[in-house]
Amino acid sequence: xxxxxxxxxxxxxxxxxxxxxxxxxxxxxxxxxxxxxxxxxxxxxxxxxxxxxxxxxxxxxxxxxxxxxxxxxxxxxxxxxxxxxxxxxxxxxxxxxxxxxxxxxxxxxxxxxxxxxxxxxxxxxxxxxxxxxxxxxxxxxxxxxxxxxxxxxxxxxxxxxxxxxxxxxxxxxxxxxxxxxxxxxxxxxxxxxxxxxxxxxxxxxxxxxxxxxxxxxxxxxxxxxxxxxxxxxxxxxxxxxxxxxxxxxxxxxxxxxxxxxxxxxxxxxxxxxxxxxxxxxxxxxxxxxxxxxx
Amino acid sequence: xxxxxxxxxxxxxxxxxxxxxxxxxxxxxxxxxxxxxxxxxxxxxxxxxxxxxxxxxxxxxxxxxxxxxxxxxxxxxxxxxxxxxxxxxxxxxxxxxxxxxxxxxxxxxxxxxxxxxxxxxxxxxxxxxxxxxxxxxxxxxxxxxxxxxxxxxxxxxxxxxxxxxxxxxxxxxxxxxxxxxxxxxxxxxxxxxxxxxxxxxxxxxxxxxxxxxxxxxxxxxxxxxxxxxxxxxxxxxxxxxxxxxxxxxxxxxxxxxxxxxx
Numbered sequence: 001x002x003x004x005x006x007x008x009x010x011x012x013x014x015x016x017x018x019x020x021x022x023x024x025x026x027x028x029x030x031x032x033x034x035x036x037x038x039x040x041x042x043x044x045x046x047x048x049x050x051x052x053x054x055x056x057x058x059x060x061x062x063x064x065x066x067x068x069x070x071x072x073x074x075x076x077x078x079x080x081x082x083x084x085x086x087x088x089x090x091x092x093x094x095x096x097x098x099x100x101x102x103x104x105x106x107x108x109x110x111x112x113x114x115x116x117x118x119x120x121x122x123x124x125x126x127x128x129x130x131x132x133x134x135x136x137x138x139x140x141x142x143x144x145x146x147x148x149x150x151x152x153x154x155x156x157x158x159x160x161x162x163x164x165x166x167x168x169x170x171x172x173x174x175x176x177x178x179x180x181x182x183x184x185x186x187x188x189x190x191x192x193x194x195x196x197x198x199x200x201x202x203x204x205x206x207x208x209x210x211x212x213x214x215x216x217x218x219x220x221x222x223x224x225x226x227x228x229x230x231x232x233x234x235x236x237x238x239x240x241x242x243x244x245x246x247x248x249x250x251x252x253x254x255x256x257x258x259x260x261x262x263x264x265x266x267x268x269x270x271x272x273x274x275x276x277x278x279x280x281x282x283x284x285x286x287x288x289x290x291x292x293x294x
Numbered sequence: 295x296x297x298x299x300x301x302x303x304x305x306x307x308x309x310x311x312x313x314x315x316x317x318x319x320x321x322x323x324x325x326x327x328x329x330x331x332x333x334x335x336x337x338x339x340x341x342x343x344x345x346x347x348x349x350x351x352x353x354x355x356x357x358x359x360x361x362x363x364x365x366x367x368x369x370x371x372x373x374x375x376x377x378x379x380x381x382x383x384x385x386x387x388x389x390x391x392x393x394x395x396x397x398x399x400x401x402x403x404x405x406x407x408x409x410x411x412x413x414x415x416x417x418x419x420x421x422x423x424x425x426x427x428x429x430x431x432x433x434x435x436x437x438x439x440x441x442x443x444x445x446x447x448x449x450x451x452x453x454x455x456x457x458x459x460x461x462x463x464x465x466x467x468x469x470x471x472x473x474x475x476x477x478x479x480x481x482x483x484x485x486x487x488x489x490x491x492x493x494x495x496x497x498x499x500x501x502x503x504x505x506x507x508x509x510x511x512x513x514x515x516x517x518x519x520x521x522x523x524x525x526x527x528x529x530x531x532x533x534x535x536x537x538x539x540x541x542x543x544x545x546x547x548x549x550x551x552x553x554x555x556x
Contacts, residue, residue, distance in 0.1 A: 092363075160400070162396060162398060162400035163400060163402060163403065165358065165361065165394075165396070165400070166396070166400045166401075166402065166462070166465075167402070167412075168358070168361065168389070169356060169358055169389055169393070169394040170389060170390065170393070170412075170413040170416075170465075170466075170469060171385065171386035171387065171388070171389035171390040171413070171417075171469075172386070172412075172413060172416050173386065176416060180412070181402060181403075184403065185403050291404070292403045292404055292449065
């Protein structure tokens with residue numbers, strides 16, 4: 001066959017694949033939003049869920065999702081970036097590095113339910129943290145670290161070596177070169193990693209059922225004492241997130257309007273993820289601008 | 295190997311000197327038993343075919359080969375009376391005094407202003423007035439000031455290739471080094487930009503010792519006072535540039551300059 005014809009066929013095939021993927025995603029998104037949007041109201045977004053009657057909301061679950069995300073990021077970002085910097089810039093090709101890489105790879109392929117059970121055993125029971133946001137955040141950190149480390153390492157390795165050399169050749173220390181020259185250039189990649197891990201934190205249910213718990217205590221949004229059991233910002237209280245809540249009412253909900261609430265909660269979850277993506281890309285752009293004058 | 299090193303300088307005229315320098319790059323012996331002296335406040339050119347070791351040697355002079363774990367450097371590099379090829383020397387101080395410019399312009403992904411003051415701030419200069427003065431002074435020296443003075447805080451990556459390379463030279467001289475190492479600084483540039491850089495180097499030699507690696511014979515002939523010809527890790531011939539280009543002693547030098555190989 002003629003090279004030009006093959007080229008045409010390949011182009012058509014790739015366009016078709018792209019269109020199919022877009023259509024599937026778009027269809028899914030429309031399905032979730034169409035089924036869910038009708039049930040979304042101010043009450044639904046702010047009120048706590050009902051146990052037996054119809055008409056409850058998902059207010060605390062939305063708050064829990066964002067709060068858990070914040071805690072998870074607080075643990076994951078410093079450790080993940082630190083690990084990535086170590087692997088990209090400091091590790092020597094020896095057995096320790098090899099072992100570390102192996103562990104990270106194994107960790108990244110662990111099923112989330114296994115990580116959840118590990119969390120239940122260690123954080124919830126052995127360390128006595130109970131079903132709490134804290135246990136949940138630690139488990140999500142374990143779950144997300146491999147991705148965060150890998151993406152940071154790759155972003156740093158992708159920084160042109162000329163940039164690094166230019167800095168070192170002026171007598172600037174390795175650490176200063178990493179923080180002031182390399183990290184700003186690697187930032188867009190690291191932001192992508194952050195968004196991916198955040199998306200997983202939003203959507204994760206299996207690992208959280210056993211660690212953050214499947215219920216939320218009645219919250220008093222006027223109580224900001226982080227140690228009070230009914231305070232929303234107490235990290236040691238149980239907290240069901242949106243994703244866990246959706247799973248729970250779908251599988252064991254006793255309320256008559258369970259299906260509608262699950263659909264609406266799903267729509268809220270998708271919108272939250274979308275909102276977070278846009279927000280973090282925007283913040284990332286601002287930081288990048290500040291560091292690079294681009 | 296026939297070696298003809300006719301340059302022997304008074305101690306006060308030596309900017310940097312190597313004695314019995316050997317550089318191994320993995321299993322490759324990249325520089326063999328090299329002893330040579332570089333004249334202060336003048337331009338010395340290193341020429342030779344690709345892979346002859348001239349760039350490796352250049353990078354050894356401010357210890358940039360340290361970044362490549364498989365290189366090993368033995369012998370002495372004498373600069374300001376100390377052997378800088380020593381584990382215990384402070385790399386920051388050496389690199390502050392021996393600046394470098396690469397083949398591909400590599401300004402930092404920052405503003406023009408930040409490119410120049412980045413190292414200065416790191417060395418502890420904080421007063422804005424002093425920084426501003428150094429920025430203007432450095433940019434004037436490389437004849438870039440008039441072209442960029444209105445956009446000092448815009449990204450350096452928006453400059454043309456030739457402008458970027460002049461900015462890199464400005465960045466290197468902003469820290470007041472004694473020696474400038476240039477690794478084929480014009481080979482990625484168009485002829486007009488190259489010409490500007492050559493003129494600039496000619497000006498700069500009043501204040502700095504310049505060592506330039508180049509593949510461009512005419513360039514070496516035009517701007518340098520001394521030329522060293524390398525081949526397969528050996529220094530073949532080192533003499534005043536007019537001798538190398540008009541009356542070389544070693545046949546290989548002549549063949550290379552005449553373009554018979556390389």
